[in-house]
Amino acid sequence: MIAIRLAESIGKGVFLSGSVVYFTLRVGLDATQVGLGLSAAGLSAFISSVVFGVIADRVGPRRLLIMLFAALTVGFGLYAVVGTAIQFFALVVAVGFLEYGTGPANGALVGNLVPAEERVKLKAMMRSVFNIGFSIGIGVAAVAALSQRLLVLIPLTTAALMACAALLVTRLPDVPSRPVPVGFKRFAAVRDPRFLAVIGISSVLASHVTVILVTMPLWALNHTSLPHFLIPLLLIFNTAFVILFQVRASRGADTVEGAGRLARRSGYWLAGGCAVIAVTALGDNDMLASVAIVAAVLILSTAEVMQAASGWGLAFGLAPEHAQGEYLGAFDLHVITQNVVGPALLSGLVITFGFWGWLGIAAAALVASALIIPAAHRSRVTLAPEPATATG
Template sequence: MFNGGVLPEPGPLRLLAGATLINTFGNGVSMTSIALFLTRSVGLSVRETGLALTVTALASLVASAPMGYVADRRGPRGVLVAGLVVLAVGSVALVTVDGFGSYLLVGVPMAIADAAQRAAKGAVIAGAVPADRRVHTRAYLRSVTNVGIAAGSAVAGVGLAIDTRPAYLTLILLDAVTYAAAALVLRGLAPVPAAPARETGPRLVALRDRPFLAFVVLDGLMATHFGLFEVALPLWIAHRTDAPRWLIAVLFLVNTTAVVLFQVRAARGTESLSGAARASRRAGLALFAGCALFAVSGGTSMPATVALLVLGALAHVTGELWHSAAGWGISFGLAPSDAHGQYQGAYSMGMQLGQMLAPFVVTSLAVGWGAPGWLLLGAVFAVLGTLVPPVVAWARRTRPQVAEPVPA
């Protein structure tokens, strides 16, 4: 898929990478600006903004598996492109929002469209990429995602600094343009055939697959580590250590750079279910190490505090890289060939749930309890990672024996 360089060879991965870079640039713009757009431009209160964003997040979570089913039945490329088009139209409609109710009228359909395009994207990868390259493709796209979000966030910072309604509207419309441009790029993909409907049994088989749902729960709970790094750690550094606050930005830069440079390498060996399960176990141990280092940093003084926080961030991002790769390998490996869309949708439900729970859980434990809370969180991550291999083994026993993909 590569020809001795950073860019992939012409084909599905190059198109997916180009669309991902464009789309995630827009995501970086919107993620950075949406809350302030609603409070500073639309006039919602902080409480109304939090509630509105929670409602849209719940809508996306609930819609994930059903939208994945639609992608399987209608053809994932078409659903992916349609989802991006709806998001583009919705972003344009955001400029007319003037209150809580009108935001939900636009935001909820956008959340459902986002769930559709996320699930469809996984199904496109499953259909357009050989089985032994799917995890590699996901890893490469995650590296691209971090580049896009970082660039979009930087651009959004200019609009936030201007802090006027025209500036916020410009950011919103820029996001709309990126959705439309990504959809246009993805039209160049060859269509992935739709899977025929099953003659018997439930339609949403992913939500009846108990071993897979057990994995989704474990993986989703482990995904709280994203909130740990993004929410709890900055608060910990600012309020419970003597480290300079600028270190927060440095650690975020370290995390982003590590994902861009090492996600593909960390995904090696996770193409098989057994390899992915082992990576999940390693992820839990690495996250435990990171939490332990963060815990100790609260009782030291400079420069030891800085050293512990940097080492903790490196351990955390190592666990993050393995956790992501493991999730891709397992979610692809356990999905029937005719249900990749809904399995990818169900997999994302766990991730979304974990990220919704994270701010309250991690701040209560890590910041509220201090070192004991950090150690408890680390122990939970280690246990979750250790439980994944037996759950994957259980899932494999419920499926027909199929040869696992072997890396080329």
């Protein structure tokens, strides 16, 4: 499973880091068209993650994952022959829709094949491997971007790696789907307000994604005197931090109680990181800005590994064994929401309000920290299995 994750992550690293260059220089699209297409693909995740989670429970996650990786092989390969904006829009949405389906299918596969006490640890290992593979993919994309003729290697390399992932999935054992209790209704995950509350609170705790990748760099570039070359280096540091400490941070998150406590602590670290960045709004001191931003990245990276591990623990712990794909796919919405809504919301907040904007994000993190444990407890009570009753 780690080999599958490595192949997938290298492919995503190649494509995501090189796609803008490929579509602008080789296909001839402008920046607006590329941005709209990628945004539309991201929006499709709100439907894809839940739908493919339900399908994984119906047909089996192993079979679904093979089909998805095979379809992605074709989809990424077709990018090599895209020549118009219409073709690009149709293909990027279709590929994005399929790509976001691999998450719940992969999670359900872990749930089927791995004992409950080892699932979070394996997910942590897979995330560390993902960061390694993604970094390798960026290097491959950089080589392909050296020449106009080599650009076609960006989609073709990704397609080859998706095919490799599909072949690796076939090497895994096929576990029969668990029987569905009498009276269970599909799409129950997105109709349960208590489970949705856990997802919503987790969306706030996952703000570290947007802060590290978007909001903090924008703030540092436009409102501090931090040398610009340091910003990419800080992101590299964040990646290395996740690789080194994600597995360690996952300890104790294999139960709902432990995951809830870890989620609460992640909110404290998130609030602390935002408060440290807020200090840079109080003055224009080069040394203060540099020290504050570097310290904030360290603090936010700690929040990231904690929140990621807690998210897996909550997702697996709150998902019924017979509907893991559905519930894991629904829980993925907390990261999808942050990826889609977060950049505009949080960046607009700090750019408009500065110091108070950063404190606003910190306050939201503290509120979420206070709410996550009781919300997880209520959701767990709601999802507790009840004896099946015979139907006439």
